[in-house]
Amino acid sequence: xxxxxxxxxxxxxxxxxxxxxxxxxxxxxxxxxxxxxxxxxxxxxxxxxxxxxxxxxxxxxxxxxxxxxxxxxxxxxxxxxxxxxxxxxxxxxxxxxxxxxxxxxxxxxxxxxxxxxxxxxxxxxxxxxxxxxxxxxxxxxxxxxxxxxxxxxxxxxxxxxxxxxxxxxxxxxxxxxxxxxxxxxxxxxxxxxxxxxxxxxxxxxxxxxxxxxxxxxxxxxxxxxxxxxxxxxxxxxxxxxxxxxxxxxxxxxxxxxxxxxxxxxxxxxxxxxxxxxxxxxxxxxxxxxxxxxxxxxxxxxxxxxxxxxxxxxxxxxxxxxxxxxxxxxxxxxxxxxxxxxxxxxxxxxxxxxxxxxxxxxxxxxxxxxxxxxxxxxxxxxxxxxxxxxxxxxxxxxxxxxxxxxxxxxxxxxxxxxxxxxxxxxxxxxxxxxxxxxxxxxxxxxxxxxxxxxxxxxxxxxxxxxxxxxxxxxxxxxxxxxxxxxxxxxxxxxxxxx
Amino acid sequence: xxxxxxxxxxxxxxxxxxxxxxxxxxxxxxxxxxxxxxxxxxxxxxxxxxxxxxxxxxxxxxxxxxxxxxxxxxxxxxxxxxxxxxxxxxxxxxxxxxxxxxxxxxxxxxxxxxxxxxxxxxxxxxxxxxxxxxxxxxxxxxxxxxxxxxxxxxxxxxxxxxxxxxxxxxxxxxxxxxxxxxxxxxxxxxxxxxxxxxxxxxxxxxxxxxxxxxxxxxxxxxxxxxxxxxxxxxxxxxxxxxxxxxxxxxxxxxxxxxxxxxxxxxxxxxxxxxxxxxxxxxxxxxxxxxxxxxxxxxxxxxxxxxxxxxxxxxxxxxxxxxxxxxxxxxxxxxxxxxxxxx
Numbered sequence: 001x002x003x004x005x006x007x008x009x010x011x012x013x014x015x016x017x018x019x020x021x022x023x024x025x026x027x028x029x030x031x032x033x034x035x036x037x038x039x040x041x042x043x044x045x046x047x048x049x050x051x052x053x054x055x056x057x058x059x060x061x062x063x064x065x066x067x068x069x070x071x072x073x074x075x076x077x078x079x080x081x082x083x084x085x086x087x088x089x090x091x092x093x094x095x096x097x098x099x100x101x102x103x104x105x106x107x108x109x110x111x112x113x114x115x116x117x118x119x120x121x122x123x124x125x126x127x128x129x130x131x132x133x134x135x136x137x138x139x140x141x142x143x144x145x146x147x148x149x150x151x152x153x154x155x156x157x158x159x160x161x162x163x164x165x166x167x168x169x170x171x172x173x174x175x176x177x178x179x180x181x182x183x184x185x186x187x188x189x190x191x192x193x194x195x196x197x198x199x200x201x202x203x204x205x206x207x208x209x210x211x212x213x214x215x216x217x218x219x220x221x222x223x224x225x226x227x228x229x230x231x232x233x234x235x236x237x238x239x240x241x242x243x244x245x246x247x248x249x250x251x252x253x254x255x256x257x258x259x260x261x262x263x264x265x266x267x268x269x270x271x272x273x274x275x276x277x278x279x280x281x282x283x284x285x286x287x288x289x290x291x292x293x294x295x296x297x298x299x300x301x302x303x304x305x306x307x308x309x310x311x312x313x314x315x316x317x318x319x320x321x322x323x324x325x326x327x328x329x330x331x332x333x334x335x336x337x338x339x340x341x342x343x344x345x346x347x348x349x350x351x352x353x354x355x356x357x358x359x360x361x362x363x364x365x366x367x368x369x370x371x372x373x374x375x376x377x378x379x380x381x382x383x384x385x386x387x388x389x390x391x392x393x394x395x396x397x398x399x400x401x402x403x404x405x406x407x408x409x410x411x412x413x414x415x416x417x418x419x420x421x422x423x424x425x426x427x428x429x430x431x432x433x434x435x436x437x438x439x440x441x442x443x444x445x446x447x448x449x450x451x452x453x454x455x456x457x458x459x460x461x462x463x464x465x466x467x468x469x470x471x472x473x474x475x476x477x478x479x480x481x482x483x484x485x486x487x488x489x490x491x492x493x494x495x496x497x
Numbered sequence: 498x499x500x501x502x503x504x505x506x507x508x509x510x511x512x513x514x515x516x517x518x519x520x521x522x523x524x525x526x527x528x529x530x531x532x533x534x535x536x537x538x539x540x541x542x543x544x545x546x547x548x549x550x551x552x553x554x555x556x557x558x559x560x561x562x563x564x565x566x567x568x569x570x571x572x573x574x575x576x577x578x579x580x581x582x583x584x585x586x587x588x589x590x591x592x593x594x595x596x597x598x599x600x601x602x603x604x605x606x607x608x609x610x611x612x613x614x615x616x617x618x619x620x621x622x623x624x625x626x627x628x629x630x631x632x633x634x635x636x637x638x639x640x641x642x643x644x645x646x647x648x649x650x651x652x653x654x655x656x657x658x659x660x661x662x663x664x665x666x667x668x669x670x671x672x673x674x675x676x677x678x679x680x681x682x683x684x685x686x687x688x689x690x691x692x693x694x695x696x697x698x699x700x701x702x703x704x705x706x707x708x709x710x711x712x713x714x715x716x717x718x719x720x721x722x723x724x725x726x727x728x729x730x731x732x733x734x735x736x737x738x739x740x741x742x743x744x745x746x747x748x749x750x751x752x753x754x755x756x757x758x759x760x761x762x763x764x765x766x767x768x769x770x771x772x773x774x775x776x777x778x779x780x781x782x783x784x785x786x787x788x789x790x791x792x793x794x795x796x797x798x799x800x801x802x803x804x805x806x807x808x809x810x811x812x813x814x815x816x817x818x819x820x821x822x823x824x825x826x827x828x829x830x831x832x833x834x835x836x837x838x839x
Contacts, residue, residue, distance in 0.1 A: 303710060324712035335710060344704045346771050347696075355700055358693045359712040366693040409711070 013039040017053075017212045019205055021155060021186040026177060028201035028218075029190045032230055032400070032428035035207040037190050041157055045077050046070040058154060076148035077157040084144055086133035091115035093132050094147045118146040121183075122176045138169030142176055149180075156180065157188040162196060163426045166288055166454075174200050192428055194223055208232050231430050256315070258448045259331075259417055261300065263309035269295040271473035272309060277417060282439060282449045284459040286488050287469035293452045294336055295472065297419045300450070301333040302326040314416075327360055332410030336422035336452070338399065342406045345395035349387050350376030352394045353408045360413070379408035384434065400427035407438070417448040424458060436462055456485045468492060516764050516780040519813040523787055531794065544670045547790065555786035556674035557582070557737040558756055559779065562764075563685050564729030565757040566778040567722050572702040572770030573622060573629030575726045577614070578757060580640030582734030582750030585611045587644045589735055590653040590744035593660055600659040608731045614640060615727020619720030633723075637754070644746035653744040664739025674736050681732065686775055695773075698722070702770025756785055763813045784813070 014036045021027045031037050043050045046064030055062050057073055064070035067077070084093045094115040100107045115128045124142055132140055141161055149156060158177075162170045177187055177200060189201060197204060197218075204221055206213040206229045213229050221229075257276040265272040270292050277283045285293040298304040300311065302320035311318050313329050320326050323333070335341035344352055353376045358367050367375075376390040383404040387397055394405055403423065410418055420439070424432040439462055443449055453459050459466055466478045468491045476491045478484075527534040527547070537546040561578045568575045585607040592603035614636055621632035655661060666673035689695040700708045701715050709715060730750070738744040762768060763784060764777030788809055792802045815821045 301710075322712075322714065323710050324714055327712040333710060335707075340704070341706045341710055344700045344707050346703050347700060351696060351700075355696070355708075355713075356711040358696060359708075359714075361693070363694050363697055363718075364692050366691065366696075 014210050023186050024184045025202040026187045028197040028204045031207035032430045036210040074154040076153035078144045078148050079159045084132045089129050091128035138165050155186045159190045260312040265308040273474040277448045280446045282443050282463045284463035284466040285452045286459045291469040292472035330416035332415035332418040334420050343394045348391045350390035375412050400431040419450040421452045513777045515816045520784045543667045551790045552675045553672045556678045557733045558782045559678040560729040560732040561757045562760045562778045562782040564726030566761050568726045570698045570702045570773035576633040576754050577636035578730040579750035579753040580637045581611045581730035583644035584640050585731035585734035586738035586744040587746045593657050611727040611731035612724050615724040619723030623716035623719040648746050
């Protein structure tokens, strides 16, 4: 692709970008949120028409107008959110829309056979008659790949395929990717995880603010330099940011608890656990995916009802039957699932920001329009939210900016305790750094923070105390200097015996 | 990207534009067919003319549409409105005729009863998690049955002057029913503007899980809105009964729920909930009524009327589809590829 340009009303999303993928390589596409990665891919796959530029595929110029065009040309795409139908079988999902028929009747045996063939190509041996939802996210991801590759594709695009996988699952996916690469397939790999890029990619193309920064061979681009290129900074500056982030002052660990949970439990999701969070303290919940971190947070926020145990806020017992009650007591909760539990897509940025505030005031005491815009503008500036205007529908923003809108929603309430569930998931290095810094400054101002993250290094950097979870229960706690990646991992592993 | 090219697109995205355009076309057609269409005369101190008649006929649809818009914005639908009209109309008529109750008291009781019916639908939707279409279908059937049982299937003639004024009265030459329903719609619009109700309703309709985590108490909100929809239907039922001077349990409000849903959809509110347009819905209601009127004037037999009605609704829905509009206007636009530097 050469000289690709794409504009949206008010924004130039891509400007004169060149991008080359060769057969038999894994090519990482990197950049901060809003750098134009998604737009480039959507242009390549015919979701958006390009405004200028040329795309050549296997020696022929192509201009796909719909995703189907691109698919027919041999470009297969798997998006971040797995687009499968959970209740249908694996085979049905792979063959949907291309079912072999005879005289109008489906040939079930043939469907199974062809689906199994497609799975075998990925080295996957699973029962294709079972429902997709009965398999893990990694397997689902691979089923999606099998579906995408079904039509003799030459190029496979994976848009953040690993963001909801755990380490073991990522390893499985990478095995599949290597196998496909050896078959001569070109693979475009979009991700925010640097480790993964260095593990699997051959080339790296970096975008920034809709422009091309450059294409590099992996071996010739040290990690720090890559970060610097994504951020548009000099290497020395990045080192400095890293250093300041690492020096977190220890929080108070012995004041009275702001939040105190005793024997908190819910059948099937959380086994009785105790937890305390003090003012000016960042408490981490660490553990593998599915260890009960999110479930615990939801109980503390009243999003789910606890079956047993007691929660005290500033010494007073709280029933927490509805999120509204938790909010009234000064708790905020940023869900890990930005799309389905966070943003209200068609409402504007400013309406999304003031939504919890308005809900707290009640229906009749409307926050005046001028006040709404005042609050929104304050946080748009403070959190550097990139949006054409506060009136823009929030669905038009990039993932990282949507995340900031959600943070603003809670910050404007000036909560005493904020629960951040995977606040940096699926957002870029720059925004991650900003969010970590923000957490630190909120802590310094005396807010209590419950911080949930799958990235251990992030937990280590951000937290004063870490509760480690496994199998829906708390298995230990680390304080201050004890907080180290390997200490957390050892705790989880030790318990496994 | 120049500013000049953005302004018209903003205008094109206005939710009221397309139903308004459909309305304008229909009015234009009527004007060509009958140059006297817009003429309004005065007889015995009362305004008359095609426009007045259309508005008078729309007076029973408008309140229903107001309630329906809010229900649809929460992501639900209310199929019970037609039957609820019959309940309110027959109940009030019975109370006045056989219990010789004062009109105001009868109306108050009727409105409270339909409000209760609406709240029960709301409870079914909000707490029992019955799908709205099913919950209100129950009352569509049950409500009609209640009205029929109340009068043993017979019509109840209305003779009370005050009651009849609701449907046949005039104030300053304008039909009272028209004044009443527009004042009602305006009051609701002011309420939505002055309070945060609109925002909260849109939020719940657009993303229910996110709204819950924002602390919006959806159950209360939904029960309130279904109850309000019941009241809206009740008002419509009282007007409908007064207009024909008789409460007919079997026919009042029959199929009106469909017209109301059409009006809301034509007005630009998506059936999936979220952002809504009350003004759009009102235009939708008047559009449908104008269409019926036009058909009568053209002498289309009443059993065929649904066909052109369906066609016009299809046309307006097509106009609202961004995709269809893009294809329609594509030949008239300059290709953006030509403008960008190569």
